[in-house]
Every structure is written in C-alpha cells, then in structure tokens.
Amino acid sequence: MEEWDNTTTVTEFILVGLSRSPQVRAALFVLFLAIYLVAVVGNGLIVVLIVADSHLHTPMYFFLSNLSFIDFCYVTTSVPQMLIHFFTDRPTISVGRCFAQMSISLILGLTECLLLAVMAYDRFVAICSPLRYSLIMSPKVCIQLAVILWACPILMTLVTLLTLRLKMCGHNVVNHFKCEIQAVLKLACSDTHTNGIKMMVLSFFTLLLPFVFILVTYGRIGLAVLRIRSAEGRSKAFSICGSHLVVVGIFYGTALAMYLRPQAKTFTDREKFMAVFYGVVIPMVNPMIYSLRNRDVKGALWRMIGKKAKE
Template sequence: MLTGPHALYVKWSLSFGMIEYVLLGVMAYDRYVAICHPLHYTVTMDRNTCVKLAAVSWCSSFLSAMSICVLTLALPYCGPNVLNHFFCEVPSVLRLACTDTSLAELVVFIFSILLVFIPFLLIVVSYVRILLSVQRMRSASGRHKALSTCASHLTVVALFYGTAIFMYMRPQSKSSRAGGKVIAVFYTVATPMLNPLIYSLRNQDVKGALKRALAKQRKQVHKRMAGITAEREEFRRSSVDISRRAVSMWAQVQAPKAGSDEDSLALKHWVYQS
C-alpha cells in the first residue's frame, strides 16, 4: 500500500486535472448562453449560478479523485518500487501492483466517462448549437466576434481532452509506456504553460503588442538580408575587379612571348570580355 507524500501527490494531481475538464464543460455552456441567448445571459449565468457550477465541479472532482486514490493506493505493491514515469500517474502506479487491477481500471474508466467524456459531450453539443446560431447571423462582424470568443476555449479543449481521452480511456494492456509518459508531460506541464498565452490572445492590447513585435522582427530580418545581399554584391564586384587586374598583369607579362601585337590585343580583349 502506498502512503505518505506519494499518496497526497496522486490525490491532488488527479483532483486538479479532473477539475480542469469539468470547468471546460462549464465554460462551453457559458459561451453557448452568451452567443445563442445573449439577452438571457445575465439572468441565466448570474452570480449564484456561477458559484453553484464551480462548487459542483470542485466537489465532484475531489470525490472522484478520492475514490480512485483509495482504491488504487490500497492495492498490494510487492514488486519493484521504481515507477517508469516522470510522476505518480494512476495508470503507471497500477502497473506496479502485484495483484489483479481489473476493478481499479474499471473504476478509473467509469470516472473518466463521468468527468471527462460527459463534459466533452456537453462541449460538443454547445458548440454545435453555437455554430448553428453563428450561421444564422447576418453580420460578418458578429460572426467573427462570436468565433473569436470561442477560439481560445476550443484550443484548450483540444489540448486537454485529446490527451485525457487517449491516456485514460484505453485498455492498459495496449498502452505504450513511452507514449504515455510523453502525453502525461504534455497535458500536465506544456498545456498549463500555454494557457496564459492562449487566453490572452483575445486581448486587443496583447494582439497589438504581438503584431508590433512580429513586424519589428520582420523588419530586422529584411534589413539583415538586404545587408547580406549588398555585401555579396560588393564581394562579387571586388572579386571580378581583382581577377581582371590579375589576368591583365599576366597578359602584359606574357605579351612579349605571344609573337605579335595582334595576339596581345586579342588576349587583352578576351580578359575584359570575361
């Protein structure tokens, strides 16, 4: 049985991961109400409703994580205690158990359906209704505004849910350990680091600053390329001039041996033509 800081780490990491998925489903519903029923938004999504949705998300995630952790960490672990992973991920911990883990895997799969797949269905249904509502809009600016509002949320949904479904909703016997480690690092480290950038791109000031930085970088690149081109042209001209002078000097030295002035003139003409 695993106890101590390892058990706390498994519980808290799993809890916060589940909270993220449930909150993404709640955010999809918020965008559905804002775009499809804008006049009812302040009534439907008032302060009390938001607090209740947040409380349900946190409580359901903590209870689910507690159930999974109690069942997983209570298993006997009599084999090697080295975890082939970057951190204590539940599927990796189950591989160390020296007993049948079918029940634990079934519990993980059930809670994955409840807290990952069902919110994902809510997101899909919400965005289908949003797309239908956007198609009925007559204003191009209104359609652009509605789609830009959903762009950041859809990006985060694709990152989180894509990795979660691949990680937790597949049989353990068919999972790849190396692939599982890469995916786990992606949705626990890379995706949270990208969240501030993804959500801040909706801010007009951030967009303007990003565009100015890219334009400045583009000008610097063009300036460097123009300088390199000028240096290459100057080098080519210098090389041609030096070559002509060298060949001219060689022709003057070889002129007395050519046998006639006509041969010397022909040689000089060939040098300048080259």
C-alpha cells in the same frame, strides 16, 4: 471498503524519470525550468489581472481565473520535484507524498475537465441567449457552479483512491517522472482488473461525458452563428469562442488519448511524453492562447502597466 494496502511492503517509490543520461537530464532541466517559469508567471498574471481589473469581473473571466489557477497548481505539483530529480541518480518519493501527489493531480485534472464544459455552456448562453445572459449566469450561479466544479472532483478522487486495492509486494520502481496513478497501478501484484474498470468508469464520466457535452454545445453555437447575417457578428461570435475551442482541442485530445484506451501491462515512454504534454506543456500554453488572442486581457495588462508607471 477496500484498503490502500501497500504500506507494509513499500515505503518509497523510485521514479525512473525521462532519461538516465546526465547530459540529457541537464538539457531537460533548462527546458522544463523555462516552461515552468512561463507557466507560473503566465497563469499567475491572468489570475491577478482578473481579480484586480473590474472590467474582467464577468462570468467568462471568473471561470478563466479558475482555469489559470488549476494550471498554476498542476505544474507546481510535479515540475519542481522533477527539476530536483534531474540531478539525482536515484530519485525517490515516499508513499505518503506519492499518494498526496496522485490525489492533488487527479482532483485538478477532473476539475479542469468539468470547468471546460462549464465554460462552453457560458459561451453558449452568451451567443444564443444574450438578452438573458446576466440573469442565467448571475454571480450567485457562477459561485454555485464553482463550488460544484471543485467539490465533485474532490469527492470522486477520494472515493476512487480509497477503494483501489494496491498491493505492491516490493515492486516500487515507477516508470514516470511523478506519481501518475496509471503508472503506480501497473506495479500492483494483486489483480488490477477491477482497478482498471474503476478508472475506465471514472474517465467515462469525467472525460467523455463533458467532451460530448462540449461538442453538442458548440454544435448549437455553430447553428446559431450561421443564422447571424452580418459578417461582423459572425466574426465577434467566433472570437468569443476561439480561444476556448483551441484549449478544449489540445486538452481533451491529449487526455482522451491517455485515459480512454486499453492499458498495457507496463507504462511506456510514449505515455510518459504524453503526460509531459498534458501536465506541463498545456498549462504553459493556455495563458498564451488567452492573452495573445484576447483583447480584454491585453487591455487589462496595459491598464495595470500604466497604473504602475504613474505610481
């Protein structure tokens, strides 16, 4: 096993952030604080509604609660630190915290990739095998899938990070607002070709394969929907899948553009802003998509409000 070989030469990293201008940083602070609050409240509310309302105790909402929990954790791993650093001229992070941040972010990102594929399969069963849905997507199966969803990314992350050879040789300025693994890899003075291959292989199995699975699954769903004769039946089928399709398009469109392409020697500002969209904006948008487009979630919210009002 290769070692994480940077602690002898680098004890902390300097994060460049999004801007050096104090005025721009102040404006960005307000913007990202608002985004963070919306993301935390929105995702937290969905988790609470799904846990508290028995009408939402179904496989679809069980996996949706996992998605909201992932988004809640994802923004919390980076945005509070970024908000503090907006008022720091020399924002730094220790090597240990950097390694922890990379690990948590990678685990959450990989879990979301797999989760979106499982949610697509759930929609496929609901539309193509409705009579067997409760048998195929039983509570036991859902729990087993959730365990796999979380266990596999944790294992893959540990294997990936512990087998990377990162010798920094004093290079510690990260052109990013957080410890993004690709940005940190670009600082290594050792040969990064092997590391690049490892990251491409990881991206292939955790990004491309789940995305292809989702495409195939929705292709079969589309064929099944076309066989539905009534317009009402088609509309119901599309409403079931609509929110998930929007989330998949936004998430995978950005993730594939970031990770499945040749990497430059330096981390660019374009990649930083893509990371902002991927890691900050999407977690804010997801609960809006599901709450505004989903009748069950809105119903659960009104029931909770009504219950609190009676108290």
